[in-house]
Amino acid sequence: DTAVSQTPKYLVTQMGNDKSIKCEQNLGHDTMYWYKQDSKKFLKIMFSYNNKELIINETVPNRFSPKSPDKAHLNLHINSLELGDSAVYFCASSLRQGGGYTFGSGTRLTVV
Amino acid sequence: QKEVEQNSGPLSVPEGAIASLNCTYSDRGSQSFFWYRQYSGKSPELIMSIYSNGDKEDGRFTAQLNKASQYVSLLIRDSQPSDSATYLCAVNRENYGQNFVFGPGTRLSVLP
Numbered sequence: 036d037t038a039v040s041q042t043p044k045y046l047v048t049q050m051g052n053d054k055s056i057k058c059e060q061n062l063g064h065d066t067m068y069w070y071k072q073d074s075k076k077f078l079k080i081m082f083s084y085n086n087k088e089l090i091i092n093e094t095v096p097n098r099f100s101p102k103s104p105d106k107a108h109l110n111l112h113i114n115s116l117e118l119g120d121s122a123v124y125f126c127a128s129s130l131r132q133g134g135g136y137t138f139g140s141g142t143r144l145t146v147v
Numbered sequence: 148q149k150e151v152e153q154n155s156g157p158l159s160v161p162e163g164a165i166a167s168l169n170c171t172y173s174d175r176g177s178q179s180f181f182w183y184r185q186y187s188g189k190s191p192e193l194i195m196s197i198y199s200n201g202d203k204e205d206g207r208f209t210a211q212l213n214k215a216s217q218y219v220s221l222l223i224r225d226s227q228p229s230d231s232a233t234y235l236c237a238v239n240r241e242n243y244g245q246n247f248v249f250g251p252g253t254r255l256s257v258l259p
Contacts (some may be wrong), residue, residue, distance in 0.1 A: 138190040
């Protein structure tokens with residue numbers, strides 16, 4: 036049983052398209068996150084949700100919109116994709132705010 | 148000053164040696180510190196957490212924390228080639244939703 040699962044694993048798309056990445060955790064954790072890891076491997080937080088409520092919204096273009104239908108799911112929708120959006124996007128969850136993360140396997144997004 | 152700094156490496160050590168990985172942080176209010184290991188092409192996995200000054204040991208891993216110096220380190224004893232990975236230091240931001248800021252990571256190479 037995968038603890039934090041993300042789909043799709045790979046996503047190749049053209050500039051200007053809209054795409055979504057889905058994340059689900061079966062750990063019973065309260066808090067979920069989206070992180071972006073760029074080509075230099077730097078992990079940067081994008082969003083954090085606690086029990087379906089948005090807690091953190093870092094300086095992310097408003098083309099990125101998270102949605103948490105319930106505390107086990109946190110999806111990421113990206114509008115009007117740009118070349119600079121190419122990166123690996125990781126979903127993560129933690130039992131509580133401030134706890135250690137369990138990461139999903141990542142989604143490698145390539146915008147061409 | 149960046150929030151969390153690490154030497155990018157690569158740090159090369161011979162098999163069986165002690166690998167020492169260092170991390171400094173800027174937020175004096177930080178209370179929680181984590182070390183993650185990330186193999187190439189994989190997601191980060193939590194290996195150690197530390198909250199109090201001093202040492203914390205777990206198998207071959209020892210985390211060391213000095214809040215006065217704003218310094219946290221990870222020692223890996225009896226290094227194995229399978230320890231070759233990038234090690235990420237993560238420090239929480241108490242006053243901002245308790246999310247974690249990650250350092251850029253140190254790439255460790257253990258030579259057989």
